[in-house]
Amino acid sequence: MEHIEVTTEEGGVSVIRLARPPVNALSTALLSEIHEAVSAMRADPSVKAVVVWGGDSVFAAGADVDEFLPPAPDKAREIAGGFRRALDELAGLPRPTIAAITGYALGGGLELALACDFRVAGDNARLGFPEIQLGIIPGGGGTQRAARLVGPARAKQLVFSGRHVRAVEAAEMGLVDRVVGPDEVYGAALDWAGKLAAGAVVAIGLAKRAIDGGAGVALEGGLDLEEECFAESFATQDARRGIESFLEHGPGKAVFEGD
Numbered sequence: 569m570e571h572i573e574v575t576t577e578e579g580g581v582s583v584i585r586l587a588r589p590p591v592n593a594l595s596t597a598l599l600s601e602i603h604e605a606v607s608a609m610r611a612d613p614s615v616k617a618v619v620v621w622g623g624d625s626v627f628a629a630g631a632d633v634d635e636f637l638p639p640a641p642d643k644a645r646e647i648a649g650g651f652r653r654a655l656d657e658l659a660g661l662p663r664p665t666i667a668a669i670t671g672y673a674l675g676g677g678l679e680l681a682l683a684c685d686f687r688v689a690g691d692n693a694r695l696g697f698p699e700i701q702l703g704i705i706p707g708g709g710g711t712q713r714a715a716r717l718v719g720p721a722r723a724k725q726l727v728f729s730g731r732h733v734r735a736v737e738a739a740e741m742g743l744v745d746r747v748v749g750p751d752e753v754y755g756a757a758l759d760w761a762g763k764l765a766a767g768a769v770v771a772i773g774l775a776k777r778a779i780d781g782g783a784g785v786a787l788e789g790g791l792d793l794e795e796e797c798f799a800e801s802f803a804t805q806d807a808r809r810g811i812e813s814f815l816e817h818g819p820g821k822a823v824f825e826g827d
Contacts, residue, residue: 581761627681
């Protein structure tokens with residue numbers, strides 16, 4: 569691929585590294601490559617967890633603004649569609665995903681991070697939605713995923729102002745989950761992903777579907793979805809291993825294989 573690098577680390581952790589210097593601007597071509605990579609991971613049982621990383625200096629400074637010209641609704645729908653396909657595919661991957669954020673994660677870059685389950689940020693990171701400064705709004709899921717994560721009022725503060733939020737404040741509002749030193753970001757994300765990858769990843773995927781799918785429906789619908797996912801989890805070999813291990817050895821001793 570031209571704009572991303574996909575590698576596999578120990579323990580079944582796959583890494584999507586953005587590789588479009590200088591600031592990893594998210595072009596439609598790059599987003600298409602993310603969609604292709606994640607689709608392949610969905611079909612690969614050896615993938616147990618995923619880290620999305622921008623590199624040592626920047627995560628992604630936003631969409632490729634050159635593609636906004638000439639500004640027109642049809643052009644905007646095309647760009648938004650590219651974000652929607654790629655980020656929905658990432659958000660729906662039935663495996664734990666972690667964004668490793670150093671430097672800027674702005675606009676589309678922040679939207680990419682929000683499509684992951686968790687976010688590890690360096691204390692030098694800056695996050696925000698600067699689109700309002702261009703006279704437009706976020707179009708890659710930012711208004712929706714941010715509001716669901718930090719609440720409508722805080723999402724409005726971020727979007728209306730366009731300001732850059734420092735990592736510590738982002739953690740306080742729930743926009744990121746962990747803050748570490750800039751040099752520790754990638755390692756911390758890999759370590760977290762590795763621990764999750766060693767767990768019952770099929771069950772994690774089902775829990776993810778229940779949590780994410782239930783968030784947008786009435787309680788009754790969410791409970792129906794949970795019941796369905798609960799039943800599906802009993803069909804896995806990991807469920808057999810976990811239950812038998814618990815009965816024989818007590819809690820926390822099971823070794824899962826992800827099937």
